[in-house]
Amino acid sequence: MQENPFADPFDAPPPAATVPTQPPAAATNSNEEFNPFSNRAGSSNVQPAANRVAPSEFGTKTAGMDDELFRKQQELERRAQELRIREEELDRRQRNAANNLNTGASNNAPRPHNWPPLPTIIPVEPCFYQDIEVEIPVQFQKTVTFAYYVFLVYVLALVVNVVASLFYMIFASGSIGQLFLACIQLALFSPCSFLFWFRPVYKAFRNDSSFNFMVFFFVLFFHCIFTFVQTLGLSSYACGWINALDTFKTSIPIALLMLVSAITFTVALIGMLTALVRVHRLYRGAGFSIDKARQEFTNGVMSDAGVQRAATAATQAAAGAAFNQAAQGRF
Structure with missing residues (x-):
């Protein structure tokens, strides 16, 4: 009986009254049912203020990380250069050992002289062995x-x-x-x-x-x-x-x-x-x-065989002269 039989059937029905999906906070009663999922869903998208990072702090952390990465990269490059130098030194020693084996000489044996590089037609042999790479x-x-x-x-x-x-x-x-x-x-x-x-x-x-x-x-x-x-x-x-x-x-x-x-x-x-x-x-x-040069010179001179023979001969001559003088004075 609520419908009007004399109303125009082509008229649009009146809009329905909107019902609020969630009552105001002041109108809620403590005895009503509580939906635990509604509040969690709404609060999951909101981060606490303590966990928020300010833009300036984020930029500072990024700059610090960049500096640390740059320092680590420099350290890696320095170590790589040291490894290359050691590898080249090892290759040089290996070539030196291979040359010694090829010539059939020991490590302490003198190598064949190659400087100055004289042609074979000259009947003069080189005077020194020189190889900078070895x-x-x-x-x-x-x-x-x-x-x-x-x-x-x-x-x-x-x-x-x-x-x-x-x-x-x-x-x-x-x-x-x-x-x-x-x-x-x-x-x-x-x-x-x-x-x-x-x-x-x-x-x-x-x-x-x-x-x-x-x-x-x-x-x-x-x-x-x-x-x-x-x-x-x-x-x-x-x-x-x-x-x-x-x-x-x-x-x-x-x-x-x-x-x-x-x-x-x-x-x-x-x-x-x-x-x-x-x-x-x-x-x-x-x-x-x-001081190191003086010590090397002293050690080199004293270890020379000719110098040692000369010193021994001088010592024997001095001892013989002293003995003769003592013998003449006594008898």
Whole structure:
């Protein structure tokens, strides 16, 4: 009986009253039933305030993690480099052992000489055994190789000086004494440079010898002063900058050739100073000292067989002279 029979059937029915799904908190009664799942579902999406991380704190933690990862990466790279150096050193020792086995010699036996590399047609054998990759540790091979190249550049400068002095004497009225002096320098300073400063630095890095380091520093320092005088070209001592520039008044081609000699001497001088500084840095970093060099020299001299025989002979002679004097005075 609630429907109106006279109402228009095409009219929409009135909207139904909306019923709230959840009563207000103030209208709830303590005796009504409690749904435990409704509150849990609503509170599961809300994080407690204590567990929330501020953006600034999160950025600080991320930066700290990045720094820690960077430090660990640097440490790993350093260890990898050390492992590579040890591996190269082990390979070098293995090659050295293999060479000894191939030659049929023991570890203490002398190796066949290979320097200077003379052709077979010359009836002269090499004087030294030299192999930087075999005898020198890996971390010092570049320094020893650089010193060897400096020695070769200096020998080249002496050769160019001889050629320039020859043309200077023939075409620019140069003195014959300068040519003779250039030949003497080539014949004298080439082997002396090898024996007195390159060979000591080679043996210093090979045998870890402080005495050879001191010999290298002493000889190369004075040799740098000598090479500086050669580079200047004072008087007729060598074809350097001064007499090369003066030769432009006489002959330009000869002056250019003398300039090549001066430039070669300059490159050799710069290389000597650079080698001196590089070796000195390694010397200071390795903990060598003058006391250690003195001790090595003393031990080396006293362990030499010739020195021991001479000392024994001197002791016997002194003892015999003292006995004779005592016997003559008594009888």
